[in-house]
Amino acid sequence: MTGRRSRVEIVDFEPAIAGHFDRLNREWLESLFTVEDIDARVLGDPQRYVIAAGGHIQFARAAGEIVGTVALKHAGSRRYELMKMAVTASARGMGAGRLLGVAAVDRYRELGGTCLFLESHSSLLPALALYESLGFRHCLRPAPSEYARTDVYMEYAA
Numbered sequence: 001m002t003g004r005r006s007r008v009e010i011v012d013f014e015p016a017i018a019g020h021f022d023r024l025n026r027e028w029l030e031s032l033f034t035v036e037d038i039d040a041r042v043l044g045d046p047q048r049y050v051i052a053a054g055g056h057i058q059f060a061r062a063a064g065e066i067v068g069t070v071a072l073k074h075a076g077s078r079r080y081e082l083m084k085m086a087v088t089a090s091a092r093g094m095g096a097g098r099l100l101g102v103a104a105v106d107r108y109r110e111l112g113g114t115c116l117f118l119e120s121h122s123s124l125l126p127a128l129a130l131y132e133s134l135g136f137r138h139c140l141r142p143a144p145s146e147y148a149r150t151d152v153y154m155e156y157a158a
Contacts, residue, residue, distance in 0.1 A: 006062040008096045010103040013046070013057035020066040021046050021057060024086040033121070033149045042084065046071070055080070056111075058103050060087065060096035067091035070100040072107055075117075080108050082118040082156075085127070097127075101134045105156065116156035119145055128152065 011017075022043040029035050035043070042049045050057055054074030059066050068087035072080045082104050087096045108116045118136065120127055135158030145153075 006094060008060050008062045008067070008091075008094055008099055010099055011059050011061055013051060013059070015047070017059060017066055018046055020059060021069050021071070021084065024066070024069050024088055025084050027088060028086050032123075036148060038146045042071075042073075049073070056104075056107050057084075058100060058107070060091070060100050062091060062094060062096065067094070068096040068100050070104045072104055072111075072116075075115075078111070078113050079115040079117070080111070080113045082108075082116060097130055098133075101130060105134060105158075108156070118154050119147055119150035120152040120154070121149055122151050128154075134158075 013021075025039070025043055026035060029039060046057055050071050050073050055072050057069065057071045060068035068085075068091060070085040071083050073083050075081050082101075085097070085100060085104075087100070105116065117139075118131060119141075120131070122128070131154055135156050136154040137157040139153055139155045141153040
């Protein structure tokens with residue numbers, strides 16, 4: 001990468017770059033937590049578990065490299081989960097996370113969604129601050145989580 005000033009662009013999922021979805025998410029999961037069974041399924045076949053199920057995946061690209069990703073998983077009844085948001089360590093501070101978050105919220109609106117939610121962990125303070133700045137608010141979890149690591153549930157309220 002050519003440095004912090006690299007222009008970041010958001011691009012939609014294409015099979016040719018699908019492997020970056022797995023790479024970017026495993027990078028942060030393995031450094032802080034563990035890859036759970038649900039993660040392995042989604043990361044191993046995003047076309048099946050996200051795209052074909054009515055969801056969307058977007059990537060951040062800077063200086064020709066894929067440096068981040070985010071997914072909207074269709075959860076039924078016009079509900080979507082913002083999930084698998086990751087930015088590679090070398091690209092942090094470039095604004096890629098904010099651009100991915102804004103792009104995901106915009107896509108959710110385009111889809112006519114009625115509820116956008118996410119799950120996270122209380123130790124991920126920069127991520128939680130980003131989500132809050134995008135309009136997500138902490139809420140009581142309406143159902144048990146599929147993830148053992150999550151202790152935060154947020155819904156988009158803007």
